[in-house]
Amino acid sequence: MPPQLGTSVGKLEPSSDPAQQFTWEEVGLHSGKENSKQERWLVINRKVYDITHFFWRHPGGTRVITHYSGQDATDAFTAFHKDKDLVRKYMSSLLIGELAPDQPSCEPTKNEMLINDFHELRTTVKQMGLLKPRHAFFAFMFLHAFLLDIATWLTIWYFGKSWVPFLIGIAMFTAAQIQYGFFQHDLGHLSVFKKPKWNRFCQFLCLALLKGGPPSVWNRMHNQHHAKPNCFRKDPDLSMHPVLFSLGKALSIQLGKKKKKYMPYQHQHKYFALLGPLTFMLYVQFKIFHYVFKKKTWIELFFILFYMVRVYLMYVPLMGFKSFMAFYWLARFLESNWFLWVTQMNHIPMNINYDKNLDWVSAQLAATCNVDQSWFNDWYTGHLNFQIEHHLFPTMPRHNYWKVAPLVKSLCAKHGVNYLCKPMLTAFADILRSLKQSGEHWQEAYFH
Incomplete structure (x- = not known):
């Protein structure tokens, strides 16, 4: 994850229904491993974010965020971002749902x-x-x-x-x-x-x-x-x-x-x-x-x-x-x-x-x-x-x-x-x- 998001991110993609629930298996299927055009999701604090279009405009670079595609990025996100309130303003439009209640907070492995x-x-x-x-x-x-x-x-x-x-x-x-x-x-x-x-x-x-x-x-x-x-x-x-x-x-x-x-x-x-x-x-x-x-x-x-x-x-x-x-x-x-x-x-x-x-x-x-x-x-x-x-x-x-x-x-x-x-x-x-x-x-x- 990058050091700090700034105002240069620009307008982000509109978000889907944040009430939608997913399993870890579904998140893992959206890792974009096959090619860069595939959907890319990641999880932060049980929230599921779609970074498919955003990663190209990520201030910290495209690769550092896509390294966590299909994975839990909670600790990496916390470790690198000091002003989390500022960052969350830009994250809201990427939110597409959350983990289902029966899913553990981290990946089962x-x-x-x-x-x-x-x-x-x-x-x-x-x-x-x-x-x-x-x-x-x-x-x-x-x-x-x-x-x-x-x-x-x-x-x-x-x-x-x-x-x-x-x-x-x-x-x-x-x-x-x-x-x-x-x-x-x-x-x-x-x-x-x-x-x-x-x-x-x-x-x-x-x-x-x-x-x-x-x-x-x-x-x-x-x-x-x-x-x-x-x-x-x-x-x-x-x-x-x-x-x-x-x-x-x-x-x-x-x-x-x-x-x-x-x-x-x-x-x-x-x-x-x-x-x-x-x-x-x-x-x-x-x-x-x-x-x-x-x-x-x-x-x-x-x-x-x-x-x-x-x-x-x-x-x-x-x-x-x-x-x-x-x-x-x-x-x-x-x-x-x-x-x-x-x-x-x-x-x-x-x-x-x-x-x-x-x-x-x-x-x-x-x-x-x-x-x-x-x-x-x-x-x-x-x-x-x-x-x-x-x-x-x-x-x-x-x-x-x-x-x-x-x-x-x-x-x-x-x-x-x-x-x-x-x-x-x-x-x-x-x-x-x-x-x-x-x-x-x-x-x-x-x-x-």
């Missing part, structure tokens, strides 16, 4: 007791004030990244472009860019300010002016990831599968049986450290310009070009064009390494498969794990070492993850759901271990 307990936990979280941001914390996180950015230029300006200031400058520039990325991630999840529009505005300034990226691309792709994490063909973070990497046991075996070999996957754990970040860096640059031209988001294009000109004018007069190119692209490569290892340590070692339509809690826990807390780990990962809590409560300010973590752990223990937490170096090693195992599964299926 799901753990209703776990879902009910999670709803109680979410109520507790709200009562504890854990969804309220501490502005001083976010001001510090932004300010320290901004100071690193300024210090980079001052280092090159004062000490010149010899090896020591050159490498120190690259380190500070990389750290600044990563921390900007974590901050815009907070803004993208609407967790810094109470009003969604302020989060959106500041995210635009941070991502476009300080990192040279289009917020609309990030929002549409990242929301899909949160809606269906580690679900092949629904989570865009798996876009490199199966071109470069074979991920997950089930998908690797399937790829091998089909005799698909785009890369020597049995060696993917060896080339991940170089090829993964390098490809990601180039892919991001391609995706940025492909999207802005395809969607004609000219304002974003203007600010991306403005960022490039700004950085060029700041550094080329100090170090020359060739040194600047080496400086900039080495920093981007290191940033890609940092980002990829931090984000994938929570996901690649976990379950990767097609969408099994699990309940919200089970789906997030199956696709995520945590890394031990420490001052350094919190800073280095942008608090994504609390990936489980972040996925369960996407709009929660990250400084509160550690407070809700014991409650989530207790919920998981009560229902026998695995809550995995590990040291950071172990998490990094598990990426390679998982890739090695997936490659072996592919190799066995391919050659036998």
Whole structure:
């Protein structure tokens, strides 16, 4: 589901009789799996909505809402929408009925007791004030990244472009860019300010002016990831599968049986450290310009070009064009390494498969794990070492993850759901271990 509906939705289709009642089986038949022209329904709080025509105009993108076609989208809807009263005004015209009284609140295949307990936990979280941001914390996180950015230029300006200031400058520039990325991630999840529009505005300034990226691309792709994490063909973070990497046991075996070999996957754990970040860096640059031209988001294009000109004018007069190119692209490569290892340590070692339509809690826990807390780990990962809590409560300010973590752990223990937490170096090693195992599964299926 998208972050926040706005007034740009326009006039929606007229609704049918809201008194009509449906079964889960009837809802499931309207999933639009065969083609995009089929009817698409979903359920939110026992109400059945027809999104057949609306999903094309969905502000959060067409895919993120259609990922829940024929399914219960209650928890995803609740997790991503802060101003629910505003959203419901636009939902009323999509309402076509509700679940029949004899139908359970969630799909029969799901753990209703776990879902009910999670709803109680979410109520507790709200009562504890854990969804309220501490502005001083976010001001510090932004300010320290901004100071690193300024210090980079001052280092090159004062000490010149010899090896020591050159490498120190690259380190500070990389750290600044990563921390900007974590901050815009907070803004993208609407967790810094109470009003969604302020989060959106500041995210635009941070991502476009300080990192040279289009917020609309990030929002549409990242929301899909949160809606269906580690679900092949629904989570865009798996876009490199199966071109470069074979991920997950089930998908690797399937790829091998089909005799698909785009890369020597049995060696993917060896080339991940170089090829993964390098490809990601180039892919991001391609995706940025492909999207802005395809969607004609000219304002974003203007600010991306403005960022490039700004950085060029700041550094080329100090170090020359060739040194600047080496400086900039080495920093981007290191940033890609940092980002990829931090984000994938929570996901690649976990379950990767097609969408099994699990309940919200089970789906997030199956696709995520945590890394031990420490001052350094919190800073280095942008608090994504609390990936489980972040996925369960996407709009929660990250400084509160550690407070809700014991409650989530207790919920998981009560229902026998695995809550995995590990040291950071172990998490990094598990990426390679998982890739090695997936490659072996592919190799066995391919050659036998």
